[in-house]
Amino acid sequence: MTIKGVLFDFDGTLTHPGALDFPAIKLELGCPVDQPILEYLDTQPSGRRANLMKILEKNEDIAAQASQPNKGAEKCLIDLKNRGFALGILTRNSLRSINKALRKFNGVTTEDFSAIITRDVSQPKPHPDGVLQAARRMGLTSSELLVVGDFRFDVMAGKAAGAWTALLTDGGRSVMAPGDPEPDFTISHLRTIFDILEQDN
Numbered sequence: 001m002t003i004k005g006v007l008f009d010f011d012g013t014l015t016h017p018g019a020l021d022f023p024a025i026k027l028e029l030g031c032p033v034d035q036p037i038l039e040y041l042d043t044q045p046s047g048r049r050a051n052l053m054k055i056l057e058k059n060e061d062i063a064a065q066a067s068q069p070n071k072g073a074e075k076c077l078i079d080l081k082n083r084g085f086a087l088g089i090l091t092r093n094s095l096r097s098i099n100k101a102l103r104k105f106n107g108v109t110t111e112d113f114s115a116i117i118t119r120d121v122s123q124p125k126p127h128p129d130g131v132l133q134a135a136r137r138m139g140l141t142s143s144e145l146l147v148v149g150d151f152r153f154d155v156m157a158g159k160a161a162g163a164w165t166a167l168l169t170d171g172g173r174s175v176m177a178p179g180d181p182e183p184d185f186t187i188s189h190l191r192t193i194f195d196i197l198e199q200d201n
């Protein structure tokens with residue numbers, strides 16, 4: 001493997017987990033607990049869908065305001081950049097939320113990322129479209145990318161695009177489901193990315 005870029009999920013990966021309270025948001029939207037929010041919204045008539053999207057955006061705004069960088073996230077990003085790796089973000093969230101939350105990061109700005117792919121411009125994960133778009137913008141092939149995320153959709157999207165995948169866990173219950181692709185790596189701290197990259201030489 002030759003990894004030249006790292007594509008991060010945002011919420012719960014670069015930010016501290018829990019800012020977005022998905023069960024509470026789903027309750028407010030009337031979204032079944034076992035259904036992902038964006039896919040649920042797609043099944044709704046357009047008028048209701050627009051109203052629900054506003055509720056989702058309001059919740060995302062509040063969460064972005066409350067969010068904090070994850071443990072070691074700023075140092076990880078700065079060190080990767082200094083070592084010449086291209087950086088990207090791939091999220092099911094909106095660009096507006098990402099911009100707001102990134103302002104909390106010390107020493108890191110949107111300029112440090114070669115690609116920030118949000119639901120505004122791509123088909124949401126687990127679809128591989130966002131990974132492929134990010135690779136293009138980063139000037140890499142997807143097989144030169146390490147996709148890092150804390151949810152099964154991150155692994156699924158990365159695998160479907162032919163990228164390397166690392167699942168970030170907090171040591172709790174597995175987020176993967178039966179039949180899901182196995183992540184190439186499972187890590188419990190962002191700094192472990194450097195162990196993966198060192199193996200790669």
Ligand SMILES: [Mg+2]
Pocket residue numbers: 009010011012013149150151
């Ligand atoms: Mg996440």
